[in-house]
Amino acid sequence: MSNKPFYSSITKKIIMSLMGLFLITFLVVHLTLNSFLLFSNDLFNAGAHFMGTDPFIQAFQWVLFAGFAIHIFYGIVLQIQNWISRPKGYKRRAFMEQSPFSKYMIYTGLLIFIFLIIHLGNFFFVKMGWIGNGVPLTSNGEENMAELVRNLFQHGGYVAFYVIMFILMGFHLDHAFQSAFQTLGLNHKTYWGFIKGLSRAYAIVITIGFVIIPLFIYFKIV
Amino acid sequence: MNFKLKIWRQASPNDKGQFVDYEVHDISSDASFLEMIDILNDELVEKGEDPIAFDHDCREGICGMCSMFINGHPHGPEAATTTCQLHMRKFKDGETIVIEPWRARPFPVIKDLIVDRSAFDEIIRAGGFISVTTGGVPDANAIPIKKEVADLAMDAAACIGCGACVAACKNASAMLFVSAKVSQFALLPQGKVEAKDRVKSMVAKMDELGFGNCTNTYACEAECPKEISITNIARMNRQFIGAKLG
Numbered sequence: 394m395s396n397k398p399f400y401s402s403i404t405k406k407i408i409m410s411l412m413g414l415f416l417i418t419f420l421v422v423h424l425t426l427n428s429f430l431l432f433s434n435d436l437f438n439a440g441a442h443f444m445g446t447d448p449f450i451q452a453f454q455w456v457l458f459a460g461f462a463i464h465i466f467y468g469i470v471l472q473i474q475n476w477i478s479r480p481k482g483y484k485r486r487a488f489m490e491q492s493p494f495s496k497y498m499i500y501t502g503l504l505i506f507i508f509l510i511i512h513l514g515n516f517f518f519v520k521m522g523w524i525g526n527g528v529p530l531t532s533n534g535e536e537n538m539a540e541l542v543r544n545l546f547q548h549g550g551y552v553a554f555y556v557i558m559f560i561l562m563g564f565h566l567d568h569a570f571q572s573a574f575q576t577l578g579l580n581h582k583t584y585w586g587f588i589k590g591l592s593r594a595y596a597i598v599i600t601i602g603f604v605i606i607p608l609f610i611y612f613k614i615v
Numbered sequence: 616m617n618f619k620l621k622i623w624r625q626a627s628p629n630d631k632g633q634f635v636d637y638e639v640h641d642i643s644s645d646a647s648f649l650e651m652i653d654i655l656n657d658e659l660v661e662k663g664e665d666p667i668a669f670d671h672d673c674r675e676g677i678c679g680m681c682s683m684f685i686n687g688h689p690h691g692p693e694a695a696t697t698t699c700q701l702h703m704r705k706f707k708d709g710e711t712i713v714i715e716p717w718r719a720r721p722f723p724v725i726k727d728l729i730v731d732r733s734a735f736d737e738i739i740r741a742g743g744f745i746s747v748t749t750g751g752v753p754d755a756n757a758i759p760i761k762k763e764v765a766d767l768a769m770d771a772a773a774c775i776g777c778g779a780c781v782a783a784c785k786n787a788s789a790m791l792f793v794s795a796k797v798s799q800f801a802l803l804p805q806g807k808v809e810a811k812d813r814v815k816s817m818v819a820k821m822d823e824l825g826f827g828n829c830t831n832t833y834a835c836e837a838e839c840p841k842e843i844s845i846t847n848i849a850r851m852n853r854q855f856i857g858a859k860l861g
Binding site: 395396397401402403404405406407471474475477478479480481482483484485486487489490491492495496498568571572575576577578579580581582585 | 688713715719720783819822823825828830836838845850853854859
């Protein structure tokens with residue numbers, strides 16, 4: 394069976410990697426805004442207000458959704474084609490993957506997708522007024538997104554779910570970051586070690602950054 | 616040394632196939648893996664049974680014919696070694712050894728451990744050559760080539776086309792093989808002339824034959840008996856992007 398549908402194998406991979414790098418950049422912006430919660434509710438609410446009203450951000454969020462959709466679509470297409478390429482597996486197969494989490498990208502990816510839907514349901518859909526009772530208001534009558542977040546992170550089960558999902562996200566990112574550079578042809582012996590190190594550092598910083606916020610709120614540190 | 620063997624037996628391409636258990640005794644620790652199979656086959660022939668079909672030719676680690684998946688690794692557990700250069704001293708006495716053919720849709724089993732790797736030949740026919748007229752033999756120093764570049768081209772040319780990269784890859788991707796064949800020409804002046812057409816043709820043929828998509832697991836590099844580098848894959852990706860844009 395040919396592996397040509399939806400462009401050549403390398404073109405599909407290039408699209409995947411470019412969308413992936415776009416989402417990697419987005420996560421840095423998201424974490425920066427989330428980290429405002431560690432300092433003050435007002436600062437976080439101001440950030441959320443800006444993201445929710447700035448015309449450029451409003452337009453750009455559709456580009457972001459498209460980025461997610463393309464990344465997910467091509468991830469699934471590539472995986473199905475890869476399964477088809479080996480109809481019969483081995484009786485005994487050693488763990489040969491040198492980028493260890495590369496073996497589980499489709500599984501971590503699908504779990505992150507489920508988390509994304511739940512995450513949008515918890516915050517974005519509530520803010521848009523599509524579900525729930527809307528965003529709580531401050532004494533000045535403005536939307537209090539910080540309160541919405543803090544209320545949710547009072548539930549131990551949700552915090553545990555959130556933490557586990559971001560650890561899985563970290564595994565996904567550890568492979569994803571450096572893999573995107575390899576796919577784009579940006580692998581040279583003089584700086585490949587740096588890119589791999591940067592990839593792991595990014596995955597660890599993003600995971601710890603996203604995880605400490607709900608933990609700090611749950612344990613009433615902030 | 617004594618070994619228990621679980622070997623894939625398949626009478627023909629359409630046969631369902633199954634693992635069959637064998638035992639071999641008094642094998643020299645200095646015997647190669649293929650010699651161990653030879654001894655087993657002699658015993659099978661004496662008993663009037665069908666010997667195990669397997670690919671082999673030079674038995675010097677350079678022809679790329681041997682192709683067994685041994686205990687979970689293509690060419691067995693020793694790094695940078697072909698099956699013919701693998702010795703029985705690398706296994707434990709009494710160990711059970713599982714021997715399977717390469718598994719990939721473009722590499723159908725012909726019989727037992729022999730797979731049809733002519734898909735690689737088709738990829739080479741799609742562009743793995745130089746068709747410019749070279750005329751007479753030029754002076755060796757007429758075209759200066761930097762030593763580092765010549766070394767990279769030579770390293771890529773070390774690929775023996777055995778298919779271990781496809782066998783090792785969880786996606787049955789042929790990217791390491793194709794990238795080595797693209798790189799060995801693309802790095803040198805004579806090969807650069809047709810570099811763009813070559814990479815597009817070879818990648819298109821690779822996709823058409825149904826090899827999987829590379830997901831950068833780097834298992835291919837770890838299992839390659841000739842230690843072909845994944846930087847060749849990055850080079851092929853660069854070449855492909857340049858060819859498509861240019």
